[in-house]
Amino acid sequence: xxxxxxxxxxxxxxxxxxxxxxxxTNINVKGDLSGPRxxxxxxxxxxSGAIPNGTTVTLLDVNTGYNTTTTTGSGTGLYVFTVQYGxxxxxxxxxxxxxxxxxxxxAGANACNLSTSxxxxxxxxxxxxxxxxxxxxxxxxxxxxxxxxxxxNSNETSDSYFNLANVGNTKVNIAVYGENITFDGNTWxxxxxxxxxxxxxxxxxxxxxxxxxxxxSNTTFRNNLYPTNNSKWWFYKIxxxxxxxxxxxxxxxxxSADSIPSGTTGVNVTFWSIKA
Amino acid sequence: xxxxxxxxxxxxxxxxxxxxxxxxxxxxxxxxxxxxDGFQDGNFSGKITVFNQNSFNVxxxxxxxxxxxxxxMRFNRTFITNLSWINIEPTDMIILPNESADFxxxxxxxxxxxxxxxxxxxxxxxxxxxxxxxxxIGGIQExxxxxxxxxxxxxxxxxxxxxxxxxxxxxxFLIVLIYFIKKSRK
Numbered sequence: 001x002x003x004x005x006x007x008x009x010x011x012x013x014x015x016x017x018x019x020x021x022x023x024x025t026n027i028n029v030k031g032d033l034s035g036p037r038x039x040x041x042x043x044x045x046x047x048s049g050a051i052p053n054g055t056t057v058t059l060l061d062v063n064t065g066y067n068t069t070t071t072t073g074s075g076t077g078l079y080v081f082t083v084q085y086g087x088x089x090x091x092x093x094x095x096x097x098x099x100x101x102x103x104x105x106x107a108g109a110n111a112c113n114l115s116t117s118x119x120x121x122x123x124x125x126x127x128x129x130x131x132x133x134x135x136x137x138x139x140x141x142x143x144x145x146x147x148x149x150x151x152x153n154s155n156e157t158s159d160s161y162f163n164l165a166n167v168g169n170t171k172v173n174i175a176v177y178g179e180n181i182t183f184d185g186n187t188w189x190x191x192x193x194x195x196x197x198x199x200x201x202x203x204x205x206x207x208x209x210x211x212x213x214x215x216x217s218n219t220t221f222r223n224n225l226y227p228t229n230n231s232k233w234w235f236y237k238i239x240x241x242x243x244x245x246x247x248x249x250x251x252x253x254x255x256s257a258d259s260i261p262s263g264t265t266g267v268n269v270t271f272w273s274i275k276a
Numbered sequence: 277x278x279x280x281x282x283x284x285x286x287x288x289x290x291x292x293x294x295x296x297x298x299x300x301x302x303x304x305x306x307x308x309x310x311x312x313d314g315f316q317d318g319n320f321s322g323k324i325t326v327f328n329q330n331s332f333n334v335x336x337x338x339x340x341x342x343x344x345x346x347x348x349m350r351f352n353r354t355f356i357t358n359l360s361w362i363n364i365e366p367t368d369m370i371i372l373p374n375e376s377a378d379f380x381x382x383x384x385x386x387x388x389x390x391x392x393x394x395x396x397x398x399x400x401x402x403x404x405x406x407x408x409x410x411x412x413i414g415g416i417q418e419x420x421x422x423x424x425x426x427x428x429x430x431x432x433x434x435x436x437x438x439x440x441x442x443x444x445x446x447x448x449f450l451i452v453l454i455y456f457i458k459k460s461r462k
Contacts, residue, residue: 130303130304130305130306131302131303131305132301132302132303132305132420132422133299133300133301134418134420135299136416136418162416167299168301168302168305170305173345175345175421217344218344218345219345220345220347220348266415268415268417269415269416269417270405270416270417270418270419271416271417271419272403272419272420273418273420273421274305274348274420274421274422274423275305275306275422275423
């Protein structure tokens with residue numbers, strides 16, 4: 001009887017210790033995250049045949065068993081995909097993919113320039129942390145001497161005077177916003193039409209033929225600007241893509257003003273980039 | 277006072293400076309938190325790194341904001357309930373040429389809101405505004421928006437705290453058990 005009690009006590013004690021440990025584990029939280037990683041790859045079909053609509057591409061992390069799926073569109077001979085993975089950091093350097101369609105397939109991924117022919121199975125993909133970076137050409141624009149309220153109180157560049165390029169490694173959207181002009185305690189307000197103490201700033205994208213107002217809040221300037229032509233995006237050479245956007249600027253001063261600045265002043269305009 | 281137009285003699289030179297365009301690299305492009313293990317208790321930080329590739333200093337200002345172009349938000353995402361729960365530090369920094377700086381996002385959701393914030397999928401943007409130094413007359417500036425995605429627990433996490441509390445009786449029970457085992461040996 002005494003032995004039974006002893007063993008029972010040990011078992012219960014172990015149970016409690018394990019239970020206690022599991023509770024501690026369950027409330028653990030994540031620490032620093034390295035951000036999601038993206039896998040860029042492509043599949044194409046033998047010959048020039050289109051990839052069937054709805055073909056799924058499943059990426060499987062061979063280390064953790066985590067998998068994620070993307071589905072093709074229709075009517076394309078080349079399907080390029082981007083898959084988010086690894087939101088919790090780690091260094092998962094190899095991922096297998098499986099295609100659920102039969103036939104001869106070709107698959108590849110960026111970064112390693114890896115390609116294989118089908119059935120594409122267990123293709124290794126490289127993953128890396130995404131970054132965003134844009135570059136705007138540093139051409140100087142001096143809008144000249146402008147007179148508020150007078151004829152000729154505006155000036156503009158050509159629609160290819162400035163050039164904005166995506167020099168990061170992921171596709172981005174671009175927004176733009178302007179700011180009021182402040183000087184000596186006075187303000188000229190950025191508006192859609194010029195008026196008393198109100199000025200306008202506009203942009204025109206290359207070839208568009210239309211001036212668009214820049215407002216005091218963010219508005220869309222350009223969507224889906226691909227990364228600069230580099231090795232990681234070499235497969236996009238096959239299909240049309242654009243990694244830059246040329247544009248011009250127009251500024252029109254107030255039609256009248258309570259005060260004018262003395263000497264030279266400037267205008268701020270900001271281009272925001274965000275992962276598309 | 278409104279001045280007569282004819283009296284205005286302007287020497288204004290709206291001017292875009294050539295030294296403003298700054299070439300920096302910001303990473304990652306997106307940060308996600310999935311709180312499937314329970315609400316985090318203010319000890320989370322997500323790091324954003326800004327690398328200055330220029331030969332001159334750049335000035336960086338950071339802040340958190342709600343998305344202001346709704347169509348750019350990820351599918352099924354909403355604004356965070358209270359933007360003050362998130363901040364980014366530091367908010368101002370000068371980065372020297374060919375050097376990088378880290379900025380940390382801190383998220384704290386007060387405990388009293390936890391039970392009403394289950395299964396939320398928020399999107400907030402961390403704004404990083406970059407200007408070249410050496411000019412104070414305006415110009416074209418670059419800004420970077422890093423998506424900050426937060427998924428709150430889908431089930432009540434207070435269950436974990438309940439278990440936590442239960443460990444105290446467990447320990448007491450363990451002490452009592454050991455006492456009786458020792459007593460039974462005598």
